[in-house]
Amino acid sequence: IKVKDAFFVKSASKMEETTPEGMSEVAFIGRSNVGKSSIINALTNKKGLAKSSSTPGKTRLINFFQIVLAKDEKTYHMQLVDLPGFGYARVSHSLKEEWQKNLTTYIQKRVSIRTFVHLIDSRHPFLEIDQAVHTYLQEIVRADQHILRIFTKLDKLKQSEISVIKKNYPCALLVSSSSKKGIDKALEAIFETLFG
Ligand code: GDP
Numbered sequence: 001i002k003v004k005d006a007f008f009v010k011s012a013s014k015m016e017e018t019t020p021e022g023m024s025e026v027a028f029i030g031r032s033n034v035g036k037s038s039i040i041n042a043l044t045n046k047k048g049l050a051k052s053s054s055t056p057g058k059t060r061l062i063n064f065f066q067i068v069l070a071k072d073e074k075t076y077h078m079q080l081v082d083l084p085g086f087g088y089a090r091v092s093h094s095l096k097e098e099w100q101k102n103l104t105t106y107i108q109k110r111v112s113i114r115t116f117v118h119l120i121d122s123r124h125p126f127l128e129i130d131q132a133v134h135t136y137l138q139e140i141v142r143a144d145q146h147i148l149r150i151f152t153k154l155d156k157l158k159q160s161e162i163s164v165i166k167k168n169y170p171c172a173l174l175v176s177s178s179s180k181k182g183i184d185k186a187l188e189a190i191f192e193t194l195f196g
Contacts, residue, residue: 001069001070001071001184001187001188001191002069002070002071003043003044003045003046003067003068003069003187004068004069004070004075005066005067005068006044006045006046006049006065006066006067006068007049007065007066008049008063008064008065009064009065009066009079010063010064011061011062011063011064012061012062012064013061013062013102014102015102015105015106015109018062018064018106018110019064019079021110021111021112022112023066023077023078023079023112024077024078024079024112024114024194024195025078025079025080025081025110025112025113025114025115026078026079026080026081026113026114026115026116026117026190026193026194027081027083027106027107027110027113027115027116027117028040028080028081028082028083028117028119029083029086029107029116029117029118029119029133029137030085030086030118030119030120030121030133030152031085031086031119031121031127031129031130032085032086033085033121034085034119034120034121034152035119035121035152035153035177036050036082036085036119037050037051037082038050038152038177038178039119039150039152039175039177039183039186040065040080040082041177042175042177042180042183043080043183043186043187043190044065044067044080049065050063050065050082061084062081062082062083062084062102062103062106063081063082064079064080064081064082065079065080065081065082066078066079066080067079067080069191071191071195076191076194076195078194079112081113083103083106083107084103086129086133107140108140113145114144114145114146114193114194115145115146115147115148115190115193115194116137116141116145116146116147116148117148117150117190118130118133118134118137118147118148118149118150119150119151119152120149120150120151120152121151121152121153122151122152122153122154122156122157122161122162122165122174123153123156123157123161125151125164125165125168125169126168134147134149146193148173148186148189148190148193149169149171149172149173150172150173150174150175150186151165151169151172151173151174151175152175152176152177153176153177153178154174154175154176154179154181154182155176155178155179155181162174173185173186173189
């Protein structure tokens with residue numbers, strides 16, 4: 001699979017501001033600082049596409065990116081959706097609730113979402129919040145949708161720690177956006193859920 005083009009489409013803070021339904025979407029979800037921006041940049045091979053921020057909880061908007069892929073001389077279009085990270089958000093309680101509501105609405109009502117990519121920091125593979133997110137996604141997922149669990153920051157792990165993750169999550173994908181290890185495989189897995 002080759003990424004032929006990748007570009008930012010828009011940011012939305014409300015449902016009314018989201019792009020029209022239609023193109024197949026991959027929604028990225030995970031804790032703040034999990035490496036969401038970094039993996040979007042690595043998958044698209046475009047540094048700076050998703051603004052990587054070292055301030056936890058800063059990404060407050062739903063960001064849309066359009067990706068053009070080529071495989072076996074065919075062209076495919078998909079939209080990557082960068083959802084606000086959960087945890088840490090340094091905002092007022094009411095604002096937090098407002099986002100939560102928007103996010104929940106988006107996740108549950110958006111027809112175009114074909115795949116949820118749940119990102120987990122591989123250094124903390126068993127956090128309660130991630131178990132809760134996985135359970136939630138399993139509950140709301142429709143028959144035409146997939147959930148992929150991707151463990152980030154693989155380069156930070158020892159071989160023994162990698163083995164523990166593989167044993168506990170046999171289907172897990174492990175990636176490092178820094179070294180690019182596992183990135184091609186993750187892109188293929190995403191592609192398969194949409195067009196396979
Ligand atoms: P986001 O808040 O989920 O969008 O996370 P970012 O992509 O901004 O990454 C958060 C921090 O983790 C940044 O300091 C990144 O440089 C770092 N990071 C992201 N991916 C990797 C990775 O694969 N390996 C390492 N070592 N650090 C990473």
